[in-house]
Amino acid sequence: MAMAGNSQSISQSHPKNIIIMIGDGMGPAYTTAYRYYKENPNTEEMEQTVFDRLLVGMASTYPAKVSGLITDSAASATALSTGFKTYNGAVSVDVEKRPLQTLLQKAKSLGLSTGIAVSSQVNHATPAAFLTHNESRQNYNEIAESYINTDADVILGGGQRYFSTELIEKFTAKGYQHINEFSQLDSVTSPKVLGLFADVQLPWVIDDKEAKSLSKLTQKSLELLSQNPNGFVLLVEGSLIDWAGHSNDIATAMAEVDEFAYTIEIVEQFVRQQKDTLMLVTADHNTGGLSVGANGKYEWKPEVLHKVKASPDNIAASAIAADDWHSIVSDQLGFTPSAQEFSNLTNARMQGNKALAIALRKLIDLYSNTGWTSVGHTGLDVQVFAAGPGAKLFSGHQDNTEIAHKIFSLLPTRAFTNPSQ
Structure with a gap:
């Protein structure tokens, strides 16, 4: 739970809206590399990135003891969305496979709007752990089918192959607008929306640098979710940073981090304008054991x-x-x-x-001169970035479960009498 010493800070700064942003696999080496990647060679100064500007703390990521010390995305997302450790592969169920209440479920029960905007399939491990429950992240079809019961207001990302015609008809029968082209985003002016823009993942940023896919999905999510006067909770994931890390693909990874950073800046601007919104940015784990410099050479x-x-x-x-x-x-x-x-x-x-x-x-x-130690995950602590009311709660070292407890503590204490649908 949130530390007792934080109670005064919590009471002084309850945000109306909460935006959780996860750079999947984005350990500290990625944000360090990104600083040097973005440096202007024509200036003497090393330019600050959005990550440098918003850094407040660090978080440990280990899963439940049954899975050792190195987490997968499902267990870490479960920790971030429920405040509980679980086994690798678990989607918001505990080690006994019992469902755990997620942040988005709690927010919805209080009358807030909820949404996800991701660059992977929408039923991948991280978004799934914020919306639903399953004993295995590999049960993609089951997870997709369960989304019909989440009542989420915005579901945007990839994953067309997991949503059958029959399932999409169930969504539209519940009042969802279904779109599958980015050009259709402008036609969506109110929730609810199910937007599936690729068979599985969205295209690599490096292959379409002008697309700005994640930032566009995030911008639309903010526009739609802001229509609820009670507030909202939104999950944004730069999913493909992790996928590039698994492939030990530094050029693709830096392009993915760049789009994620741009998306963070859009959210940061929203936070500055609204003044009632908390943004919390972190990684779920580190991927690939990236090293900035390698082979005994002092250069990158x-x-x-x-x-x-x-x-x-x-x-x-x-x-x-x-x-x-x-x-x-x-x-x-x-x-x-x-x-x-x-x-x-x-x-x-x-x-x-x-x-x-x-x-x-x-x-x-x-x-x-880039190095890697693994094509899997590693056990490094990850960075925590925050801005807006409640941001100071996340200073210093914490476990990833504590991040969830702190966010839960910032939700309204009772349901609104006018829940917006």
Whole structure:
């Protein structure tokens, strides 16, 4: 629970709205790398990022003891949404597989509006743990079907393949507008909305830098949820930072962090204007064991990453489809590999798209001097960023379950008599 010493702060600063933003897998090395990635080489000063500006504390992320010390996204999201530790793979159920009340469920019961805006499928581990319960994050269809009972006002992200025609008809029968193109966002002027914009994940930012997908979904969520005079709780997730980390893909990861940072700035502006909104930003865990510098060399070269024009996945697909693939690879990477490096790429190309994409990522690591220790998660503490009423509660070290307890303590103490639907 929130510490007793915080009770005065809580009573003085109850936010009307709460926005929880999770950079999936975004451990401290990612935000450090991002600072150097964004640095203007034409100035003497090292520019401050939104992460530097909003940093208030740190959080531990370990799961229930049955799962050891390294968490997965489901267990960590359960901790952040319910305040309880659980086993890896659990979606807001305890170690005995009993349902746990989530922040969004509690908020809805009090008469607040609720929503999620994510760059993964909407029924992925993190958003699922804020909306529903399941003994396994892998039960994607069950999780999608359970969303019909959440009464969430805004559900935006990917995941079309998990929502059958019959399920979508159930949503529309309950008053949801269903959209599947970003161009349709402007036509949605009031809740409720189910927006599914990709088969699974939204496109990599690096492959469509002008799309601003997550920030657009977040902006629309704020617009819709703000219509409830009682307030709202919104979850925003930069989901694909983690996916890039699992692939040890530094160029793609930095582009994902960049879009997440831009989305944070949009929310920060909302907080400044409204003055009644708390924004809480953190990561659920660290992914990949990213190191800023590697191989015994005291250097890291983010300028290499700025020249990469597409994700290694897309570069590999283009290279396999073309005869003149050497020029395509050089153009898309922003540098020309050596004869030996092209020989290695040729061998990888013969093995298919996946092998070539891996080889390209390793080549980008070599040229930028980026290191990785894992293709999984690691046990590092993660950073906590906050602004708005109640932000000081999150200063210093805390466990991820304490973050949830503190947010619960900032919710209204009783339900509104005029719950807005």
